[in-house]
Amino acid sequence: MAGKRQSRPKLAKAEDPSGAPPRRSNRVNLFELAYERTEHLIVTCELKPGHFLAIQDLQEMTGFSRTPVHQAVSRLADDTLILIKPRHGVQIAPIDLARERMLLHLRRDIERFVIRLAAERSGPSHRNQFLHMERLLRERRDSMSVEEFNVLDRRIDKLILAVAGEPFLEHTVRPLHTIFRRIGWVHHHHIKGDTGLKTTIDCHLTVLNAVANRHINEAMAASDALIDFVDSMFDSMEREIDPSLLDCSLEPLIVPRHG
Known part of the structure; x- marks a missing residue:
């Protein structure tokens, strides 16, 4: 970058999102x-x-x-x-809303494949883990923060991929999950009238229960319903989100007057 080098702001260290103490x-x-x-x-x-x-x-x-x-x-x-x-x-x-909405179509197809594999291959020990996560979501449905949900959502995604048992899928799906977790965080924090996490939690509950019980068709339908919900976020974001929240390097649209 040409010209005078901008000084970087002092940055605070981030805490582990899980709240766990540092490990050796x-x-x-x-x-x-x-x-x-x-x-x-x-x-x-x-x-x-x-x-x-x-x-x-x-x-x-x-x-x-x-x-x-x-x-x-x-x-x-x-x-x-x-x-x-x-x-x-x-x-x-x-955040490029047009690109990420397009990527959501890719996620839908891959997610259905992953969910189908997980439902087919879920065993008794997996069922216990899925039902434990389902219980945690139900108990905290009305009070869970976005940050808390994202920590649990990451664990759910890792478990589903592990049960699906195809290592190649992790490298394909993991970045898509991260992209849409960021979309969800922005939506829940910056969209007026946002209904909170209840709908997305309900979608996840349906997925978890169907996979745990090896209900393959119900699991894929629940996966599609979750993707439909994510897709619905884009309409309000395209209308309401300040572009500078999607790209802080943009010049402000309105320059404040001085004097």
């Missing part, structure tokens, strides 16, 4: 932890869409060293959630 580095995969922490910052827009920053900034925010942060950035770039700008650091990918 010799017992964990630092790359996975750095990825999860950075992904959380993107989903919750603590790293704003369109924001430019340096690798050092991410190190300060996540508390991880250069190597795991570099690895996390590489994966997030593959996921199209970070844009690498040679000689200028990185940019958090802006």
Whole structure:
């Protein structure tokens, strides 16, 4: 970027979204932890869409060293959630509503395939885990925050992929889940009249119950209903969202008067 270099704001370290205390580095995969922490910052827009920053900034925010942060950035770039700008650091990918609505059609087809596999392959131990998550959602349906829901939603997605048992699918579906978690976070925080999480929780409850009980057709129908709900968010976002919330690098549409 030509001209005077802008000073970067001081950035606070992010906490682990799960609330768990830090674990010993010799017992964990630092790359996975750095990825999860950075992904959380993107989903919750603590790293704003369109924001430019340096690798050092991410190190300060996540508390991880250069190597795991570099690895996390590489994966997030593959996921199209970070844009690498040679000689200028990185940019958090802006939210492109038209593109992401198109990607929702891809997610619908892949999600149905994943859900079908999971319902077919769900065993007794998996059933217990699904029903436990279903119970947690029911108990907190009226009081759960978006941040709390996203932590549980990530666990649900990982379990469904594990039960589906096809490793290739994780690399395809994981970035789509992250993209739409960010969409959901923006919608719930910035759309007037948003009804909260009750509808999305109800959709997830239906999916969990159908997969747990190996009701294949019901599970795929529930998956489609969830995608339909996500699709409905885009209409209100296209009408109401300030474009600067989708890309903070945009110039303001209205310049305030001085004097």
